[in-house]
Amino acid sequence: MNHNTPVSPPPNATWSQTARGPEMAPSTAIAGDRPPARAVKMETRDLDLHYGSKQALKSISARLEANSISALIGPSGCGKSTYLRCLNRMNDLIENVRIAGEVTLEGENIYARGVDVVELRQRVGMVFQKPNPFPMSIFDNIAYGPRLHGIKNKSQLQEIVERSLHDAALWDEMKDDLKKNALAISGGQQQRLCIARALATKPDVLLMDEPCSALDPISTLKIEELMRGLKEQYTIVIVTHNMQQAARVSDTTGFFLLGELVEMDASSKIFTDPTDKRTEDYITGRFG
Amino acid sequence: MIIRRSFEEQLQELQNDMLRLGRFVEEALGKSLDALARQDLQLAKQVVDADDFADDMTFGIQARVMQLLALQQPMARDLRVIGASLRIVVDLERIGDHAVAIAKIVRSLAGQSSLKPMVDIPKLGELSRRMVSNSLQAFIDHNTNQAIQVARDDDEVDDLCDLLQNELMDKMREDPTLVEPATRLLLVARSLERVADHATNIVEHIYYVETGDMRPLAREEHGYSARMDQALDHHEVESQNNVPIETR
Numbered sequence: 171m172n173h174n175t176p177v178s179p180p181p182n183a184t185w186s187q188t189a190r191g192p193e194m195a196p197s198t199a200i201a202g203d204r205p206p207a208r209a210v211k212m213e214t215r216d217l218d219l220h221y222g223s224k225q226a227l228k229s230i231s232a233r234l235e236a237n238s239i240s241a242l243i244g245p246s247g248c249g250k251s252t253y254l255r256c257l258n259r260m261n262d263l264i265e266n267v268r269i270a271g272e273v274t275l276e277g278e279n280i281y282a283r284g285v286d287v288v289e290l291r292q293r294v295g296m297v298f299q300k301p302n303p304f305p306m307s308i309f310d311n312i313a314y315g316p317r318l319h320g321i322k323n324k325s326q327l328q329e330i331v332e333r334s335l336h337d338a339a340l341w342d343e344m345k346d347d348l349k350k351n352a353l354a355i356s357g358g359q360q361q362r363l364c365i366a367r368a369l370a371t372k373p374d375v376l377l378m379d380e381p382c383s384a385l386d387p388i389s390t391l392k393i394e395e396l397m398r399g400l401k402e403q404y405t406i407v408i409v410t411h412n413m414q415q416a417a418r419v420s421d422t423t424g425f426f427l428l429g430e431l432v433e434m435d436a437s438s439k440i441f442t443d444p445t446d447k448r449t450e451d452y453i454t455g456r457f458g
Numbered sequence: 459m460i461i462r463r464s465f466e467e468q469l470q471e472l473q474n475d476m477l478r479l480g481r482f483v484e485e486a487l488g489k490s491l492d493a494l495a496r497q498d499l500q501l502a503k504q505v506v507d508a509d510d511f512a513d514d515m516t517f518g519i520q521a522r523v524m525q526l527l528a529l530q531q532p533m534a535r536d537l538r539v540i541g542a543s544l545r546i547v548v549d550l551e552r553i554g555d556h557a558v559a560i561a562k563i564v565r566s567l568a569g570q571s572s573l574k575p576m577v578d579i580p581k582l583g584e585l586s587r588r589m590v591s592n593s594l595q596a597f598i599d600h601n602t603n604q605a606i607q608v609a610r611d612d613d614e615v616d617d618l619c620d621l622l623q624n625e626l627m628d629k630m631r632e633d634p635t636l637v638e639p640a641t642r643l644l645l646v647a648r649s650l651e652r653v654a655d656h657a658t659n660i661v662e663h664i665y666y667v668e669t670g671d672m673r674p675l676a677r678e679e680h681g682y683s684a685r686m687d688q689a690l691d692h693h694e695v696e697s698q699n700n701v702p703i704e705t706r
Contacts, residue, residue, distance in 0.1 A: 413531075413533065414531055417533070441533050441534065441537070442533075442534060442537055442538065442670060443534065443535075443538070443669075443670025443671075444534055449534075450534050450535060453533040453534050454462075454532070454533050454534050454535065454536050455462040455465070456462070
């Protein structure tokens with residue numbers, strides 16, 4: 171409900187216009203309200219990405235605010251997952267990928283020469299569509315990252331495991347089963363374990379690529395609730411095909427289409443009164 | 459290509475039924491005012507008897523709105539249409555109730571001496587009825603200009619209502635035998651003023667549907683200034699995504 175906090179728009183995303191009616195007294199509209207401005211955690215400027223000769227991302231400029239959940243929506247093949255993977259350089263692993271433009275994390279270009287990609291991925295963690303726990307104990311799954319980063323001390327590892335499970339709302343369920351094989355727990359628990367594993371390295375940003383698409387509705391709601399808690403400490407970016415999920419969980423929503431970021435705005439605005447007709451057509455199911 | 463054909467049809471049907479209810483209560487209001495002017499008890503009875511239809515329509519529409527929300531999870535304009543319907547239908551139903559209230563007063567006034575303000579009551583009635591009619595037209599045409607105009611007309615109704623009330627009270631002071639009929643006419647005036655308020659509520663919802671902007675048009679239009687005329691001149695009718703609504 172804060173109209174007084176100035177929010178500077180991202181360069182090419184269409185931010186909410188004020189009232190489309192005549193300029194009258196200040197609007198009491200709730201639809202277009204922006205949440206208070208938060209610091210920018212990550213930013214992309216004129217980001218282009220080509221797979222061979224095919225351009226998958228076209229000059230994407232957007233800001234991802236700290237301690238908020240940004241949802242990326244759009245039809246299959248629109249570039250939203252590709253964009254997500256640019257944020258921790260996962261696309262580096264794919265052949266024939268060319269990237270131009272800039273991606274910054276707290277103002278530093280993550281594609282600059284000399285950036286340690288392992289360290290970057292520690293700061294920008296990722297959770298995938300299908301839960302992918304390692305075939306080892308719950309404890310070892312979470313301790314895997316910290317061990318990779320050189321932490322050997324057992325009590326320190328125990329502390330990390332406990333904190334991560336707490337943060338992933340899994341401690342109470344798992345505290346007596348830390349030696350249990352991670353493949354033996356339910357899908358929903360496995361996904362929260364993967365979130366805990368991503369949190370173990372204390373990332374700044376958590377990228378989630380359709381984290382609930384393989385889960386049942388209750389597990390999905392648990393993950394969403396978890397996300398709301400996590401944003402106090404982390405910046406979350408989620409790709410989802412489920413618009414209701416984006417509406418429920420995110421502060422900001424970006425709509426991708428054919429490699430373009432059509433519109434990015436407060437989710438309360440996007441889902442009640444989007445500015446761009448293409449967004450309207452997509453979210454009302456009149457697309458195509 | 460329309461992907462959600464069945465949803466589109468349900469949404470269209472919802473809007474058609476809203477309009478049907480709107481036309482019904484507008485007609486009921488017109489009949490009750492005619493009955494009052496002509497002291498036509500038969501016509502007044504018709505209005506009272508027919509009110510169940512408006513109530514049933516209202517419940518039916520509300521139930522369907524809840525179903526659409528639960529089953530279709532509407533977004534954007536669809537969400538605004540459905541949300542606004544839930545409010546508009548209540549305002550329409552209340553307009554119907556006021557028509558019935560007036561019709562009942564016609565019965566209680568039967569045989570009593572007529573008052574001079576009867577001349578002004580029809581004028582107030584016509585203003586209020588026209589606001590209802592224009593609000594329905596704004597709904598059909600997706601016309602925000604007309605919506606603003608309806609909210610603006612409310613001032614005139616309020617002024618006339620004040621005038622009429624003062625006049626009726628003067629009559630009562632002058633001639634105590636007029637207390638009963640004058641009190642009943644006060645109630646008619648009050649009902650008509652409320653009808654105008656409901657019409658104003660309706661256009662506020664229409665304005666929201668068309669613009670995504672929820673604002674108190676009534677308050678803003680109260681004592682509007684030249685600034686508003688200027689703004690209105692620049693205001694384009696929102697025609698994006700207009701869905702034709704069956705007119706009857």
